[in-house]
Amino acid sequence: MTSVSRLFQLSGTCNNYPWGKRGHQSLAAQLCKKTPGTDFAINDDEYYSELWFGDYPDFPARDLETGQTLAELLKSNEEKLLGSYAVEKFGNNLPFLPKILSIAKALPLQIHPNKSLAAKLHEKDPEKFSDSNHKPEIAVALSRFELFAGWRELSQISPMFNIPSLRRFLPEESNTWNEKTLRNVVRGILKADEQTIQNIEKDLRQQSLEDIQKLGYPSSTFELIQRLQSQYSATDPGLLIAILCMNFFVLEPGEAIFIPTDGVHCYLSGDIVECMARSNNMLSGGLCPVADRDNVDLFSETLKIDSSTQADNLKLPAKPSKDGASGYTMVYQPPIGEFDLIRIDMPAGKDELIWNHKGPTVAIAISGEGVVLGDGKELAVKPGFIFFIAAATNTMIRADTALQIFAAVLR
Numbered sequence: 001m002t003s004v005s006r007l008f009q010l011s012g013t014c015n016n017y018p019w020g021k022r023g024h025q026s027l028a029a030q031l032c033k034k035t036p037g038t039d040f041a042i043n044d045d046e047y048y049s050e051l052w053f054g055d056y057p058d059f060p061a062r063d064l065e066t067g068q069t070l071a072e073l074l075k076s077n078e079e080k081l082l083g084s085y086a087v088e089k090f091g092n093n094l095p096f097l098p099k100i101l102s103i104a105k106a107l108p109l110q111i112h113p114n115k116s117l118a119a120k121l122h123e124k125d126p127e128k129f130s131d132s133n134h135k136p137e138i139a140v141a142l143s144r145f146e147l148f149a150g151w152r153e154l155s156q157i158s159p160m161f162n163i164p165s166l167r168r169f170l171p172e173e174s175n176t177w178n179e180k181t182l183r184n185v186v187r188g189i190l191k192a193d194e195q196t197i198q199n200i201e202k203d204l205r206q207q208s209l210e211d212i213q214k215l216g217y218p219s220s221t222f223e224l225i226q227r228l229q230s231q232y233s234a235t236d237p238g239l240l241i242a243i244l245c246m247n248f249f250v251l252e253p254g255e256a257i258f259i260p261t262d263g264v265h266c267y268l269s270g271d272i273v274e275c276m277a278r279s280n281n282m283l284s285g286g287l288c289p290v291a292d293r294d295n296v297d298l299f300s301e302t303l304k305i306d307s308s309t310q311a312d313n314l315k316l317p318a319k320p321s322k323d324g325a326s327g328y329t330m331v332y333q334p335p336i337g338e339f340d341l342i343r344i345d346m347p348a349g350k351d352e353l354i355w356n357h358k359g360p361t362v363a364i365a366i367s368g369e370g371v372v373l374g375d376g377k378e379l380a381v382k383p384g385f386i387f388f389i390a391a392a393t394n395t396m397i398r399a400d401t402a403l404q405i406f407a408a409v410l411r
């Protein structure tokens with residue numbers, strides 16, 4: 001048996017959820033196709049939503065040379081590839097799951113349950129909830145990225161509920177809103193019948209854009225309502241939660257958002273790098289087919305409503321990283337232990353000596369060409385090429401043309 005290398009190229013797996021971009025418009029598909037030696041081809045009638053390149057059993061990454069799954073390789077070489085720190089803390093899997101998403105229409109309004117709820121759900125229904133882990137996640141924009149995430153200030157939501165059709169969701173005596181008020185409002189709207197939803201939407205259309213903007217709602221509010229109605233149904237209650245209660249963001253390339261466990265979010269459009277704790281659990285409250293909606297009480301009770309779900313705290317700025325010797329490396333550090341996400345932007349002709357981390361690294365090149373050197377090997381770097389780098393491995397990257405790489409790391 002030959003011993004496994006500390007640096008090797010991976011192939012990823014692209015999936016086809018109907019919210020993905022079509023055919024060649026999908027960056028996820030474009031990047032997936034560039035991995036040499038795979039038979040992945042882009043069909044212009046098909047939707048391509050996500051490129052996964054972790055060790056999760058769904059859509060697994062494989063060693064490009066041998067075809068072996070990354071999960072198998074990690075299990076049989078855990079100390080060498082993951083390092084003792086990662087093994088001790090997270091077992092013989094990657095602690096994180098990286099993806100590229102290409103989003104053409106809204107994903108479900110969703111939360112990813114905390115560890116204790118995930119464990120219960122997994123035990124009860126292992127088919128739907130396929131692991132017992134939590135799933136905090138970060139998303140970095142590669143193009144203009146629109147999303148709803150977290151809650152607007154309560155003082156910005158409450159005036160809207162003076163509209164007659166919305167007032168019914170408030171308790172009689174309530175004047176000031178608190179966390180419980182918002183939770184009850186969400187529960188009430190998600191349980192409302194179709195006629196009620198239609199009445200609210202009719203009332204909303206009668207508001208002037210000027211008045212709505214005065215309350216801090218985006219100038220695109222009416223356009224967003226129309227767009228979401230056309231993507232799902234006019235009577236999808238999740239639409240009203242997003243529009244009335246959530247922050248709307250437009251991120252430019254390089255800007256990032258952190259979604260904590262139980263944090264509400266709904267991605268609308270754009271190409272992004274996403275990285276999360278190794279889990280695939282989701283509860284959905286709407287903006288999906290009716291059959292896919294989860295129990296409203298469970299969804300509403302689980303929602304996180306605190307300072308971590310306020311707009312300012314969701315944005316995650318990139319900071320200069322100590323990893324790169326030449327200053328081409330930035331880091332997104334979410335407040336969790338499972339991973340940091342690194343962004344390397346190198347001009348042509350430059351070298352960057354990077355990391356020697358105590359845990360594993362998975363990196364993907366987004367643009368440019370060059371080479372990566374480590375463990376006595378030199379591998380070509382091109383768009384869509386994905387690499388695994390073992391714990392405690394010195395790595396050098398050389399850019400032949402301007403190069404952009406994202407890497408999930410455990411430090």
Ligand SMILES: [Zn+2]
Pocket residue numbers: 110112137265
């Ligand atoms: Zn999510």
